[in-house]
Structure formats: C-alpha cells, structure tokens
Amino acid sequence: MDQRIAALEVGYDVPAAVGMDISEIQTPALIVDLDAFERNCARMKEAIERMGVRLRPHAKTHKSADIARYQIEHGGGCGVCCQKVSEAEALARAGIRDILVSNEVRDPLKIERLARHARIIVCADDATGVEALSAAAVRHGVTIEVLVEIECGARRCGVAAGAPAVDLARRVAAAQNLIFSGLQAYQGAAQHIADAAERGAAIGIAIEQTRQTVRLLGVAGLDCAIIGGAGTGSFEIEGNSGVYNELQCGSYIFMDADYGRIRDAGGGVVGGFENALFVLTAVMSKPEPDRAVCDAGLKALAVDSGLPVIFDRPGVRYAAANDEHGKIEDPDNLLAINDRLKLVPGHCDPTCNLYDWYVGVRGGKVETLWPVTARGKLY
Amino acid sequence: MDQRIAALEVGYDVPAAVGMDISEIQTPALIVDLDAFERNCARMKEAIERMGVRLRPHAKTHKSADIARYQIEHGGGCGVCCQKVSEAEALARAGIRDILVSNEVRDPLKIERLARHARIIVCADDATGVEALSAAAVRHGVTIEVLVEIECGARRCGVAAGAPAVDLARRVAAAQNLIFSGLQAYQGAAQHIADAAERGAAIGIAIEQTRQTVRLLGVAGLDCAIIGGAGTGSFEIEGNSGVYNELQCGSYIFMDADYGRIRDAGGGVVGGFENALFVLTAVMSKPEPDRAVCDAGLKALAVDSGLPVIFDRPGVRYAAANDEHGKIEDPDNLLAINDRLKLVPGHCDPTCNLYDWYVGVRGGKVETLWPVTARGKLY
Numbered sequence: 001m002d003q004r005i006a007a008l009e010v011g012y013d014v015p016a017a018v019g020m021d022i023s024e025i026q027t028p029a030l031i032v033d034l035d036a037f038e039r040n041c042a043r044m045k046e047a048i049e050r051m052g053v054r055l056r057p058h059a060k061t062h063k064s065a066d067i068a069r070y071q072i073e074h075g076g077g078c079g080v081c082c083q084k085v086s087e088a089e090a091l092a093r094a095g096i097r098d099i100l101v102s103n104e105v106r107d108p109l110k111i112e113r114l115a116r117h118a119r120i121i122v123c124a125d126d127a128t129g130v131e132a133l134s135a136a137a138v139r140h141g142v143t144i145e146v147l148v149e150i151e152c153g154a155r156r157c158g159v160a161a162g163a164p165a166v167d168l169a170r171r172v173a174a175a176q177n178l179i180f181s182g183l184q185a186y187q188g189a190a191q192h193i194a195d196a197a198e199r200g201a202a203i204g205i206a207i208e209q210t211r212q213t214v215r216l217l218g219v220a221g222l223d224c225a226i227i228g229g230a231g232t233g234s235f236e237i238e239g240n241s242g243v244y245n246e247l248q249c250g251s252y253i254f255m256d257a258d259y260g261r262i263r264d265a266g267g268g269v270v271g272g273f274e275n276a277l278f279v280l281t282a283v284m285s286k287p288e289p290d291r292a293v294c295d296a297g298l299k300a301l302a303v304d305s306g307l308p309v310i311f312d313r314p315g316v317r318y319a320a321a322n323d324e325h326g327k328i329e330d331p332d333n334l335l336a337i338n339d340r341l342k343l344v345p346g347h348c349d350p351t352c353n354l355y356d357w358y359v360g361v362r363g364g365k366v367e368t369l370w371p372v373t374a375r376g377k378l379y
Numbered sequence: 380m381d382q383r384i385a386a387l388e389v390g391y392d393v394p395a396a397v398g399m400d401i402s403e404i405q406t407p408a409l410i411v412d413l414d415a416f417e418r419n420c421a422r423m424k425e426a427i428e429r430m431g432v433r434l435r436p437h438a439k440t441h442k443s444a445d446i447a448r449y450q451i452e453h454g455g456g457c458g459v460c461c462q463k464v465s466e467a468e469a470l471a472r473a474g475i476r477d478i479l480v481s482n483e484v485r486d487p488l489k490i491e492r493l494a495r496h497a498r499i500i501v502c503a504d505d506a507t508g509v510e511a512l513s514a515a516a517v518r519h520g521v522t523i524e525v526l527v528e529i530e531c532g533a534r535r536c537g538v539a540a541g542a543p544a545v546d547l548a549r550r551v552a553a554a555q556n557l558i559f560s561g562l563q564a565y566q567g568a569a570q571h572i573a574d575a576a577e578r579g580a581a582i583g584i585a586i587e588q589t590r591q592t593v594r595l596l597g598v599a600g601l602d603c604a605i606i607g608g609a610g611t612g613s614f615e616i617e618g619n620s621g622v623y624n625e626l627q628c629g630s631y632i633f634m635d636a637d638y639g640r641i642r643d644a645g646g647g648v649v650g651g652f653e654n655a656l657f658v659l660t661a662v663m664s665k666p667e668p669d670r671a672v673c674d675a676g677l678k679a680l681a682v683d684s685g686l687p688v689i690f691d692r693p694g695v696r697y698a699a700a701n702d703e704h705g706k707i708e709d710p711d712n713l714l715a716i717n718d719r720l721k722l723v724p725g726h727c728d729p730t731c732n733l734y735d736w737y738v739g740v741r742g743g744k745v746e747t748l749w750p751v752t753a754r755g756k757l758y
Contacts, residue, residue: 284485287534
C-alpha cells in the first residue's frame with residue numbers, strides 16, 4: 001500500500017497510478033473507459049467517411065492533447081476546434097497543429113496572442129473585428145485565416161446569414177494579411193432537442209441559411225474552403241446536407257446523461273455512441289439504511305444539464321448534489337461504505353473542465369493518465 | 380503591449396500581470412476586490428471577538444494558501460477547515476498548520492495519506508470508521524484527533540445526536556492513538572434559507588441537539604475541546620448560543636449572489652458582508668442592438684444556485700449561460716465590444732474551484748496574483 005501512495009506522490013496531485021485496480025483510484029476521479037472511447041471514435045470515423053465530409057473534432061469537450069492526438073491519428077480528425085485563445089495556446093504548445101478557434105476574438109491582447117501562432121483559424125462576426133484581426137496580422141507579419149460566423153438559429157454570436165454575411169466576407173477577403181476561409185455555421189441550441197423530428201426541423205433551417213449564403217458567396221466569387229458546424233446531436237443531418245464539409249462534434253467521444261436522452265429517428269441513442277466518461281465516486285457515509293453519501297458533489301460534477309445518473313447499478317439514485325457530497329437514495333440498503341459508483345455526468349464538457357487528469361481504465365485496471373492539458377484555459 | 384504579453388507568458392497560464400489596468404486582464408478571470416475582502420475579514424474578526432468564540436474559516440471556499448494565511452494572521456483564524464484530504468495536503472505543503480478535515484475519510488488509501496500528516500483533525504460518524512482511523516494511526520505511530528459528526532438537520536453525514544453520538548465518542552476515546560476532540564455539528568442546509576426567522580428556527584434545532592449531546596458527553600466524562608459548525612448564513616446564531624466555541628464560516632470573505640439574498644433579522648445582508656469576488660468578463664459579440672454576448676459561460680461560473688448578477692451596471696442582465704458564452708439582455712443598447720462587466724457568481728465555492736488564479740485588484744490595477752492552491756483537489 002505504501003508503494004501505491006509513493007506512486008501517487010510522484011506528481012503529488014494525481015488521483016491514481018498506472019496499474020492500480022479501479023477500486024484503489026482516489027475518488028472522485030474522472031475516468032475514461034478506453035474501450036468505449038475507442039469504439040466511439042471508430043463510429044464517428046466510419047460516419048464521416050460514409051458521408052464524405054471532414055471531421056474537425058471540438059477540443060472544448062476534452063481539452064486534452066492526448067485525446068486530440070488520438071482523434072487526429074486514429075479518429076479521422078483533420079485538426080481540432082478550440083473555443084478560447086488560451087485553450088488553443090495550451091494545445092499548440094503540446095504539439096497539436098491546425099486549430100480553428102470557433103469563436104470571435106475581440107480583446108486587443110487576445111488578438112496579439114492569437115497572431116503569434118501561425119496556422120490558427122478564427123471567426124469574425126463584424127467589420128471592426130475584421131479590422132482588428134487584419135491590423136494584428138500585419139503587425140506580426142503573419143496571415144490569419146478567417147471564417148465568417150453566421151447566425152443560424154442559436155441567437156448567440158454571428159452576423160445575419162445572406163447579404164450581411166457576404167458583405168463581411170468581402171471585407172475579410174479585401175483586408176491585408178487575412179484570408180477568407182469560409183463559414184462558421186453552428187446551431188448549438190438545436191443539439192439538445194431530444195425529439196429527432198423537432199431537432200431536424202431546427203437544423204434544417206440552419207442548413208438552408210447556410211446553403212443560401214454559400215450560393216451568394218459563390219456569385220460574389222468567394223469560395224468557402226470550410227463550411228463548418230454541427231455537433232454530436234445533429235451531425236448526420238449536416239453531414240448528409242450536401243452543404244457542410246467539416247463537422248465540429250465534441251461530445252461523441254464521451255457522451256453524457258443529457259446526450260443519452262437525445263434520440264435518433266429510430267428511437268436509439270444518437271449516433272449509437274456509448275458512455276465512455278464517468279466520475280468515479282465512493283460511498284463515504286451510510287448514516288441510515290435508506291440513504292448513503294458519496295464524495296462527488298458540485299465541485300466534481302457540472303449539474304447545469306441535470307444531476308448525474310448512476311451507471312449499471314440498479315436500485316440506487318443520485319438525488320442531490322452539495323458542494324462536496326452527493327446524496328444517494330438507497331431504499332433497499334444495497335450500498336456499503338467504500339462502494340464505488342460510476343456516475344454519468346449530466347454534461348460532459350464542463351465536468352471535464354473540473355479535473356486535472358483523465359484516468360484511463362481498461363479491464364478494471366488503470367492503463368494511463370492523461371492531463372487535461374487546457375483545463376481552466378478560458379481566457 | 381508586447382511587454383504585457385511577455386509578462387503573461389512568464390507563467391504562460393496567468394490571466395494578468397501585476398500592475399496591469401483592470402481593462403487589460405484576460406477574461407474571463409476571477410478577481411478579488413482586495414479592499415472589500417479585507418473589510419469582510421475585519422468584520423468577521425470583530426464579530427467573533429464580540430461573541431467570544433474561535434474562528435476556523437473554511438478553506439473549501441477559496442482553496443488558497445495566501446488567503447488562509449491572511450485569515451490566520453489578520454482575520455482572527457485559529458487554523459482552517461478543509462473538506463478533502465487532497466485539499467488539506469495542498470494547503471499543508473504550502474505551510475498552513477492546524478487543519479480540520481470537517482468530513483469523514485473512509486477510503487483506506489486516503490486514511491493512510493491522512494495519517495502521514497501530523498496535526499490534522501478529522502471527523503467520524505460510525506464505529507468502523509473509528510477503527511480504521513485508529514489502525515492507521517497505530518501503524519504510523521501518530522495520534523489523530525477526531526470530532527464526532529452529529530446529524531443536526533442537514534440529513535447528510537453524521538451519527539444521531541444524543542446517546543448514539545456519546546457511544547461513538549466513547550469508542551474514539553478508548554481507541555488506540557486517537558483523541559476525542561469534540562463535535563462537528565454543521566447545519567449546512569439552513570445556511571441558504573433567506574428568511575431570518577425560518578433560518579433561526581432550523582439553526583435553533585441544531586443548537587439544542589448539540590447542547591444536549593455536549594451535556595450527555597459531560598456526564599460521561601468526555602470534554603469537547605472543539606464544538607464546531609456554523610456558516611456565513613447563520614454564524615451569529617451559533618456564535619451567541621453559548622454552545623458552539625468554533626465557527627467554520629467560509630463564504631463571508633467573498634459573498635455571492637445567493638448569499639446576497641440571505642437577510643439578517645433587520646433586513647440587511649447577513650453579517651453586513653459585501654461582494655469581494657467577481658468574474659470579470661468582456662463583451663465579445665454584439666450581434667443586435669438589444670443583446671450582447673460575453674465570454675463567461677458554464678466553465679467560468681457555477682450556476683447551481685442561479686445565474687450570476689451583473690454588478691454596478693444597471694440596465695443589462697445576464698440571461699443565459701452556454702458552455703463558453705453568456706447571453707446578455709441589453710434592451711437600451713448600452714454595451715459595446717470589449718466592455719468589461721463584473722459578474723457576482725451565483726455560488727462562490729464551486730466558482731472559485733474553476734480557476735487557477737485569483738487576480739487581486741485595488742484602485743483599478745492588478746496588485747497581486749494568488750494561485751488557487753488546492754483547485755481541483757477533491758480526492
């Protein structure tokens with residue numbers, strides 16, 4: 001046992017050591033079922049090859065250089081998306097190339113930071129943003145590739161589709177040291193619509209707006225190298241649209257309780273993906289026969305999309321999250337102190353952002369530890 | 380400007396450099412208004428001196444060795460509370476002494492880790508937990524101080540008050556290499572009851588259960604060096620009870636939107652504490668006159684207790700949090716790109732746990748950076 005603690009103390013902030021039994025991992029810990037993760041990557045690779053589109057997986061889900069590398073080397077990825085400059089910086093430092101910052105960057109210092117990295121693509125949604133990017137690119141003697149982000153139903157960022165988007169694309173194309181590389185057209189609000197028909201209708205509107213904009217850009221002589229968007233909830237619709245050529249799915253590698261409720265047209269889980277990500281937790285108090293307390297609460301789980309679901313353990317329910325504890329209903333008194341439970345988080349992206357390490361497990365043993373390279377890189 | 384980026388790149392993961400203007404901090408960032416923080420600490424120090432009790436501030440709120448040191452050296456703290464072994468390890472390594480782990484520790488490896496640190500106090504709520512602590516203490520040749528945690532209304536961990544607690548205390552006192560140090564009696568569920576009378580009633584029940592248990596322990600010849608509990612929402616009730624001698628408040632240093640709704644008997648904000656913690660965010664898209672998008676979303680803010688409130692900027696409202704964006708209603712078109720907003724987070728503890736750095740500001744300038752020493756230390 002002392003040897004195992006010594007192994008933990010090598011880094012002094014790791015929750016597990018390679019070779020440990022899953023029952024010895026220090027909880028709460030973020031664990032990846034490596035078999036399920038690899039199967040999810042293979043499923044997506046097969047899907048994009050079938051649909052004839054590129055995949056640029058979104059690294060905002062996992063923030064891990066190891067996972068990004070796996071997606072590029074084995075999962076059909078042509079590069080990755082990031083959402084923040086600091087996230088892109090962290091992955092670039094770890095050797096990841098071809099990064100699209102699928103977001104606007106407006107702060108002057110952030111634009112300077114961006115311009116110091118060659119081969120980063122970024123989005124713009126208004127003329128002053130284009131001017132600022134151009135000025136920074138000129139100052140640093142680099143070329144920045146720019147996607148025009150269009151509003152296509154999520155009512156978040158984005159210039160209006162159609163003529164306003166074409167006008168902005170013209171400005172990009174005319175600006176010094178910028179290249180117009182295409183469109184960012186992500187309908188994020190539609191990803192989590194559980195019903196397939198409703199979700200399809202929302203994505204259909206986005207596709208039509210994108211198609212129309214691409215047509216007008218063509219008339220103006222502006223080609224789109226990238227027409228990007230789509231998420232795990234909708235990727236087969238965009239992928240089969242004949243409009244999009246690059247999909248930006250993130251959650252498919254892990255899934256979560258919320259995506260588990262998103263149905264495809266046949267009533268199955270969308271894409272056939274399976275749960276590969278869990279928060280491993282342990283029972284640390286059993287004050288009464290019908291309830292237990294585990295060690296994973298609000299700091300271990302993002303609850304914005306609902307409470308976690310206990311995996312593969314019928315008869316017990318995660319009922320409430322406190323800061324450091326989870327309250328578990330155990331009506332049949334099935335649980336004992338130190339029992340391990342695998343929790344499927346409500347929402348994978350912000351849950352991953354809580355941890356410094358992925359603990360990769362296979363066959364009940366710890367096989368690898370992957371740092372969450374860009375954890376907390378929000379700026 | 381390049382000099383400032385160079386300053387950022389020293390650590391390559393800091394969102395600000397000392398001396399920067401607040402407008403240059405890379406957002407989102409967690410900022411501390413140092414004047415307000417110091418006034419909150421002074422208010423609490425005055426209150427505990429007036430009530431004649433000790434303060435053992437809860438470090439689960441801030442997870443920072445710098446703040447813990449300030450609380451001990453200037454804020455009347457006799458030590459700190461932690462909630463997890465890894466949190467205690469991180470603060471102990473940074474030089475903080477006298478740490479109470481105000482929680483049960485049951486995993487065998489965690490108990491080993493705990494026993495390797497002298498002068499850590501821990502809680503127990505059943506007999507097998509006491510046996511495990513004793514065995515580890517004997518094995519390492521150390522003495523572990525133990526508080527018996529009693530259930531006093533939160534229905535989380537804790538043995539029943541009264542005779543069952545006395546029975547467990549007897550076991551602690553009889554166990555090899557353990558010292559019975561008193562009671563842990565924290566009514567966490569009552570802290571966030573907004574109405575002062577209702578909150579007082581709930582805390583009153585906890586106080587009576589604690590008083591009764593202390594009396595029975597006295598009859599059994601067992602003295603309580605520590606009778607600990609209370610939080611920012613209720614500390615004046617426990618502090619004036621004549622029962623509790625050590626208060627474990629955490630949030631008072633920072634406050635948050637949820638505690639801002641907790642009223643004292645006179646209708647004021649509880650304890651007279653003021654907001655000292657903010658998530659600084661910037662407007663990064665202004666797609667329409669009546670709405671704006673900022674760069675702080677679900678990874679920058681814990682939303683379990685509600686959305687953040689925009690501080691000191693009337694006419695605009697934080698309306699929805701996406702993973703990486705906040706949607707802001709701006710009906711009068713007051714906001715422009717790169718405007719900075721100070722967000723009061725809904726819940727301070729899990730928000731602090733999202734960041735690697737506190738950016739301490741005074742007079743509009745960055746005065747200091749404090750690492751969030753025990754960030755992510757959940758295990």
